[in-house]
Amino acid sequence: MIEGCVETRSPHVIRHTRRVVARALFAVGAAGLLVGGLLPAAARAQRAQSIPDAVPIAEGDAPVVDYGSGFATAAITDHGNKVLLFTEPFGATSWTKKVLDSKGQTYGGDGSPTLGPAITTNGDGTIAIAALSATTGTIDTWIGGVNRPLSMAQLPYEDEYYTTPSVAYSAAGNNFVVATTDSGGGVDYFYSTTKTGGWVQQVITTGTGYYSQAVATTTSSGVVVAATQESAGTPTNIYYQPYSTTGWTVAGQLASTSDGLSITATGGTAALCLAVSNSVQELTLSDTGEIEADNTVASDVTSPTTFPYWYLWNTAIAWSGTNVVVTFNNGNDLQFYYSDPDVTTFYGPETIAKATYYSDPSVAVGDSTVQVVAPSVKGTLLGSWSQVTGGTSWTYEQVWKS
Numbered sequence: 001m002i003e004g005c006v007e008t009r010s011p012h013v014i015r016h017t018r019r020v021v022a023r024a025l026f027a028v029g030a031a032g033l034l035v036g037g038l039l040p041a042a043a044r045a046q047r048a049q050s051i052p053d054a055v056p057i058a059e060g061d062a063p064v065v066d067y068g069s070g071f072a073t074a075a076i077t078d079h080g081n082k083v084l085l086f087t088e089p090f091g092a093t094s095w096t097k098k099v100l101d102s103k104g105q106t107y108g109g110d111g112s113p114t115l116g117p118a119i120t121t122n123g124d125g126t127i128a129i130a131a132l133s134a135t136t137g138t139i140d141t142w143i144g145g146v147n148r149p150l151s152m153a154q155l156p157y158e159d160e161y162y163t164t165p166s167v168a169y170s171a172a173g174n175n176f177v178v179a180t181t182d183s184g185g186g187v188d189y190f191y192s193t194t195k196t197g198g199w200v201q202q203v204i205t206t207g208t209g210y211y212s213q214a215v216a217t218t219t220s221s222g223v224v225v226a227a228t229q230e231s232a233g234t235p236t237n238i239y240y241q242p243y244s245t246t247g248w249t250v251a252g253q254l255a256s257t258s259d260g261l262s263i264t265a266t267g268g269t270a271a272l273c274l275a276v277s278n279s280v281q282e283l284t285l286s287d288t289g290e291i292e293a294d295n296t297v298a299s300d301v302t303s304p305t306t307f308p309y310w311y312l313w314n315t316a317i318a319w320s321g322t323n324v325v326v327t328f329n330n331g332n333d334l335q336f337y338y339s340d341p342d343v344t345t346f347y348g349p350e351t352i353a354k355a356t357y358y359s360d361p362s363v364a365v366g367d368s369t370v371q372v373v374a375p376s377v378k379g380t381l382l383g384s385w386s387q388v389t390g391g392t393s394w395t396y397e398q399v400w401k402s
Contacts, residue, residue, distance in 0.1 A: 062382055062399075063316075064373040066366030067121040067146055073362070073373045073399065074117040074129050075382060083117060083131050086382070086399050087146050090367040095384075095399045100142050101152055105133055116360075118167040120176065128176040128192075130155075130165040137161025139180060143196055153197030160184045166215040168265075170223070172243050179204075179216035179225045187211050187227045187239070189248075204248045209234045215261045219287040220268035224251070228258045228274070236261075236274065240289035251289030260328070266319045271343065273297070273317035273326055280315055280328055284343055297337050297346045301330045316362045320370075320389065327352070327361045327372055334361045334374055352385050352394055365389065373399065 062075040070089035077084065083100040117131040127150070129142045138157050144150030155162070161183040168177050170191070178190040178199070187204040204225060205211070212230040216223065222242040229235070238252035258274040258281075270285040278301050284293040315328045324339040326346070337348035352361065352372055361374040372385045372394075382400035387393065 062116065062360075062373050062375050063119045063362040064364045064371055064384075065119050065121045065127070066123070066364045066371070067127055068124045068366075070146070071364060071366065071371050071384075072119065072121070072127055072146065073382075073384075074119045074131075075375065075400070076117060076131060083129065083142070084400070085127070085129065085142075085150070088384075088399075090369070093397070095397075097400065100129070100150060102140070103152060105136075105138075105140060116164060118165050118178075120167045120169050122169045122171075122174075128167050128169065130167045130178055132162055132164045132180075137183065139165050139178070141167075141176075141178070141192075141197055141199070143176065143192070151196035153199065155190050155199050156201040160186075162188065163213065166263075168217045168223075170218045172218070177216055177218065177223055179214040179227075181211040181214050181227065185210035187214050187225065189216070189223070189225060189241075202246065202248075204239050205237075213259075213261050215263040215272075217263045217265045217270050219265060219270055219285075219289075221287040222289075224263070224270050224285060224289045226261055226263055226272050226274075228261055231257070233257060238272070238283075238285065238289045238291065242288075252283075252285065252291040254283065254291070254294075260315045262315045262317045264317045264319045264324070266324070266343075267321065271317055271319065271324050273315040275301075275315060275328075280326065282317065282324060282326065282339070282343070282346070293344065295339075295344060295346065297326050298328075298330070298335070298349065314360045318363045318365055320365045325363055325365065325370060327363045329359055329361065334358055334372070336363075336370075336372065350392070350394075353383070353396075358383060 062073050064071055064073040072087045075084050085098040086095040088095045117129050119129050121127050125146050130139055132139050139155040139162050141153050142150035162180045165178045165180040170177055175192045180188050182188055186206040189202045189204050190199045192199055209229040209231050211227045214225055214227040216225045225239045227237055234257055236254040236258045237250050239248045240251035241248050256276045258276050260275045262273045264271050269287050272283040274281055279299040280297040282295045282297050283291050286292055317326050322341050324343050326337045334352040335349035336352055337346045339346050358374040359377050361372050364371050368389045370387045375382050380402045384397045384399050385394040
């Protein structure tokens with residue numbers, strides 16, 4: 001489905017005392033990273049829509065994606081319960097805000113764990129956003145052009161609550177796919193059949209344990225979904241479905257319990273990032289989901305001792321066209337790593353910002369620029385940091401301030 005254009009990540013599981021039926025887990029999409037950037041064109045500015053400036057960004061991540069001629073990120077407001085889309089054309093110096101029509105739905109806030117949205121792109125100006133309602137357990141989607149209205153739809157819903165979704169684009173089907181888990185412990189998959197949604201559901205597995213997070217991407221051969229279970233000692237499974245079929249198989253399995261999954265397409269294959277014990281690992285996957293290599297990004301990662309402790313194991317991964325880049329919160333700092341072209345060795349860390357103020361970063365690459373976005377701990381600020389690919393310094397820019 002997708003070919004080298006999506007990074008999908010998930011907001012980290014909110015730790016045990018903050019878990020609810022709809023658990024905070026995946027999502028985000030992003031594309032192409034360190035080399036071979038996308039189109040260096042400027043997109044038309046969008047007219048900003050107003051929401052009260054006092055409304056902060058809610059808990060959960062703000063995933064970033066390269067939409068072909070700029071970067072886009074999405075977030076959810078805390079008390080306003082609005083889904084926000086921010087865009088910035090390549091070469092611009094400010095972000096434009098759009099408030100998406102939620103038709104009266106709410107997406108967390110007011111003390112309940114807010115589950116961050118997922119975002120992806122077809123790489124040519126069309127964006128898909130998916131967000132979980134923490135009050136109803138349903139998932140809503142918005143699909144449309146960066147400079148056009150986005151159409152809202154709801155995923156098929158039965159009796160179970162979903163967790164935060166992961167969304168990816170399929171070049172093979174010219175459509176979007178979503179993966180999530182449900183309150184029954186299963187892993188669910190959806191694919192769009194129209195330009196605005198027309199979602200069709202498949203159940204990947206009902207699970208022998210309790211699956212708490214799922215992330216999806218596409219390769220040259222089919223769809224890959226990775227899912228982790230909540231209980232210690234349970235494996236992380238990687239599921240695969242060839243295009244134009246309906247069955248799912250377990251293509252790979254990591255024996256260890258993992259957390260904070262993120263996944264990206266890598267030009268026909270895929271790469272999965274996750275936290276295992278006190279390390280951050282990268283699994284290089286084949287086009288059919290088999291694990292070809294298990295690489296250590298960072299070891300001896302320490303747990304944070306201050307709020308927000310549940311963001312420790314959020315990882316974000318993206319593909320540059322020639323290598324993989326990773327960012328995560330190590331408990332003290334937001335850190336950035338990059339691999340060699342063979343994706344066997346990772347270099348870093350580079351410190352982007354202090355984790356005592358910012359949390360839960362996401363990453364994308366386009367126009368020879370690495371872009372990292374992260375909300376502040378209190379949600380009053382959404383920041384972005386950019387670096388020329390191959391560079392060593394980061395330039396800060398404010399996306400949003402309440």
